[in-house]
Amino acid sequence: MSQEEFVVGIDLGGTNVRAAVVSRRGEIKAWAQAPIEAARGVEQGILRIQNLIHQVMEQAGIKQIAGIGFGSTGPLDRENGFIQNPYTLPGWENVDVRTPLSRAFDAPLIMENDADAAALGEAWLGSGKGTSRFALVTVGTGVGSAFILDGHIYRGMDGEHPEAGHQVLDPNGPPCYCGARGCLESLVSGPAIVESARRAIPQYPESLLARLEQNGHPLDAVQVVEAARQGDRLAQQIIREAATYLGLGLVNVLLFYLPECIALGGGVMKNYDLFIPHILQVLSQHDVVVPTRRVRITPASLGNKAGVLGAARAIWQQIRG
Amino acid sequence: MSQEEFVVGIDLGGTNVRAAVVSRRGEIKAWAQAPIEAARGVEQGILRIQNLIHQVMEQAGIKQIAGIGFGSTGPLDRENGFIQNPYTLPGWENVDVRTPLSRAFDAPLIMENDADAAALGEAWLGSGKGTSRFALVTVGTGVGSAFILDGHIYRGMDGEHPEAGHQVLDPNGPPCYCGARGCLESLVSGPAIVESARRAIPQYPESLLARLEQNGHPLDAVQVVEAARQGDRLAQQIIREAATYLGLGLVNVLLFYLPECIALGGGVMKNYDLFIPHILQVLSQHDVVVPTRRVRITPASLGNKAGVLGAARAIWQQIRG
Missing domain, CATH: 3.30.420.40 (ATPase, nucleotide binding domain)
Structure with missing residues (x-):
């Protein structure tokens, strides 16, 4: 029996970060959000995101994810997985989110502009x-x-x-x-x-x-x-x-x-x-x-779920075509 | 030895109609233009276009064409190959150009808006x-x-x-x-x-x-x-x-x-x-x-060749992918 696969979709805004465990068909198995408090520093922020991912994985009862879709307020360096946004995330310039998160969860990470992620979510399921x-x-x-x-x-x-x-x-x-x-x-x-x-x-x-x-x-x-x-x-x-x-x-x-x-x-x-x-x-x-x-x-129509769903969709498209 | 194939590209404007015999790589083997004199009536106009196609085929020394790309000033009914443009082609409303031209030359005909055809030509070769x-x-x-x-x-x-x-x-x-x-x-x-x-x-x-x-x-x-x-x-x-x-x-x-x-x-x-x-x-x-x-x-950069080349490209894309 092949076990069902899941990805995590992230939606990082200037105030909050949201995470969801999402199936290939777009079912949200778990969802959570937390303040990002960007001004506390990049390391703290990355750790917070990491903890949020652990939290939703635990809620969903899964130990492994097939990938991470990371929607974020831009500007971004999508290709390299960097955030370049000191405007709405004070201090977040040249922040590599791909390396630490990919390593922590042994999963590929795709980065998308938040408006793109929300639109992809709405087009997929909304x-x-x-x-x-x-x-x-x-x-x-x-x-x-x-x-x-x-x-x-x-x-x-x-x-x-x-x-x-x-x-x-x-x-x-x-x-x-x-x-x-x-x-x-x-x-x-x-x-x-x-x-x-x-x-x-x-x-x-x-x-x-x-x-x-x-x-x-x-x-x-x-x-x-x-x-x-x-x-x-x-x-x-x-x-x-x-x-x-x-x-x-x-x-x-x-x-x-x-x-x-x-x-x-x-x-x-x-x-x-x-x-x-x-x-x-x-x-x-x-x-x-x-x-x-x-x-x-x-x-x-998807409200504050659009971003995480779209981010999840983006990583599904990358890993499963 | 397989003989080289050619298509004809048409560019119909409010004043003139142009035709060219075009190879798959975009070489123009023959080119000609004539006034359309749309007000003389649809039948005359279609005949004029037909004669122009015969003329360029003769110039190019070919007896057969693989298709016709028909760029025209719109509005058009692309799907059915109809011109709906009494504005710049007085009297040309509900004019089926596909049936008579496809029949006369035993070839498929694709219709495109003239701006689209010109752009396709410029993108292809200009x-x-x-x-x-x-x-x-x-x-x-x-x-x-x-x-x-x-x-x-x-x-x-x-x-x-x-x-x-x-x-x-x-x-x-x-x-x-x-x-x-x-x-x-x-x-x-x-x-x-x-x-x-x-x-x-x-x-x-x-x-x-x-x-x-x-x-x-x-x-x-x-x-x-x-x-x-x-x-x-x-x-x-x-x-x-x-x-x-x-x-x-x-x-x-x-x-x-x-x-x-x-x-x-x-x-x-x-x-x-x-x-x-x-x-x-x-x-x-x-x-x-x-x-x-x-x-x-x-x-x-293609001047008055953009339209015929783009129309030719459109029919090539349809018949040879």
């Missing part, structure tokens, strides 16, 4: 299941994107990762660290929404947002969303503007990739219902040269 | 040779685009053709028939350049362009380009603006596809040298999240 072209756009602190073509992560020249979240959308828009003015991220991310509220507040002293700010609360995107839900005009206008830009960004995703499905994920898209009417209106206005109405727009 | 990801952007009366991935035309959902030429780039820009305001085509095509000159002329009564218009010449893009070459400030400013927008459009091509090479073709790009300094400046300003500086930007 919102993009059954499609041959699937785009994921995540809207949160930043705007990430990934494209899955025939079940595989689309990569550009030299294995580089597409960044549709930084597409130029309005050259008169706000500046972004990416070098553009008015890239999608600068217009629709959580911080962009807050910034656009802050700019408008002086003209709307009666708005709920103005009152919140007067009370000394530093405004965040959740407050803008909640104010919009409570009927605050300014907040609704800000959401409408952001959603319209997001709709235009999705028009471009469509014009370039023509996917069967675009899924929306990330923190801001927990409020999908607030954004989607405006997005669909924009799409229907741009239905002439490509069939925008035939594309399915949907919320990402 | 500016994109040796790349695994290649984008062609043609700037003329319209702005076309195509993407070649691993030597094959990239197609979207239901075989649809990407239209990066209509990407939204400035929501405050001019309206386009595609439904967008400020799509790339509305900002950089020949007519867009003329339109932007016309709008500016009243403020520049001393400019060469103002004088040309006063003389009663309807302005065209060639005149704007020539005025810019002669040092006319207004014309130079208009070219710089269009080139800057084109640069931003290419930044987006890069962010989505990350090709090793982007080639620029089409009538307006005969003045590549006027545009490229501004384009490269824009690219270098957007080098943070993707390596824009590592991408080769180049003029398309």
Whole structure:
């Protein structure tokens, strides 16, 4: 009797690391997460990840794994299995995760950008299941994107990762660290929404947002969303503007990739219902040269399991084709 | 002794039709073109194409062809081999070209969008040779685009053709028939350049362009380009603006596809040298999240042979894999 094989999928973000034991068919046998506390140092961090893997293996009752899929917030050196991300993981530059983890678990390790891993997970078992072209756009602190073509992560020249979240959308828009003015991220991310509220507040002293700010609360995107839900005009206008830009960004995703499905994920898209009417209106206005109405727009469906599942899928694809 | 096989590549535009006899390695054994005079009717047109094929076969000294690659200005029904283009081929709607031509030459026929065919030709033997990801952007009366991935035309959902030429780039820009305001085509095509000159002329009564218009010449893009070459400030400013927008459009091509090479073709790009300094400046300003500086930007190199060669390549791929 041949024993069933398992891999471990890792999802390393700026705050938490998640790990899951995953079967070849995508069943999660065990799942756990822990704070990464990156600032405590790389060695501590690697050890923490190692312990988390031990923990989920124990939960799953397995002694051996066939591989490790490692999804991580980038930049990464995928080929060598290095993290190059001092931005969201303070101090994590030139961090070799492959060598220690491969050695500790006697298993190959594949590294993927976190947006790619999440998209691969969604295409495998979630919102993009059954499609041959699937785009994921995540809207949160930043705007990430990934494209899955025939079940595989689309990569550009030299294995580089597409960044549709930084597409130029309005050259008169706000500046972004990416070098553009008015890239999608600068217009629709959580911080962009807050910034656009802050700019408008002086003209709307009666708005709920103005009152919140007067009370000394530093405004965040959740407050803008909640104010919009409570009927605050300014907040609704800000959401409408952001959603319209997001709709235009999705028009471009469509014009370039023509996917069967675009899924929306990330923190801001927990409020999908607030954004989607405006997005669909924009799409229907741009239905002439490509069939925008035939594309399915949907919320990402795997939540915080997308990353670990996609990472698991990536290592399965590498070791079993 | 096995005799060498040949196919015929066709390139049907709004004005001319071109045909070539092409070997499997891409040698053009014979080439010819003729006006299509679409308004004379579909039957006449098909006959004209048929005669052109006979002509090049005779020139090449062959009696048989292994297939026909048919590149055409769209919209097309690729699958059934129908032309659906009353816009640039007046009267050509629901025109079955496959049945009569396949029958006349006892050969299979594959149909491709003309931008796709040109890009496939360039990727096979021209500016994109040796790349695994290649984008062609043609700037003329319209702005076309195509993407070649691993030597094959990239197609979207239901075989649809990407239209990066209509990407939204400035929501405050001019309206386009595609439904967008400020799509790339509305900002950089020949007519867009003329339109932007016309709008500016009243403020520049001393400019060469103002004088040309006063003389009663309807302005065209060639005149704007020539005025810019002669040092006319207004014309130079208009070219710089269009080139800057084109640069931003290419930044987006890069962010989505990350090709090793982007080639620029089409009538307006005969003045590549006027545009490229501004384009490269824009690219270098957007080098943070993707390596824009590592991408080769180049003029398309096959001129009016790109279409027939690409069409030939498409039928070779179908019949010989």
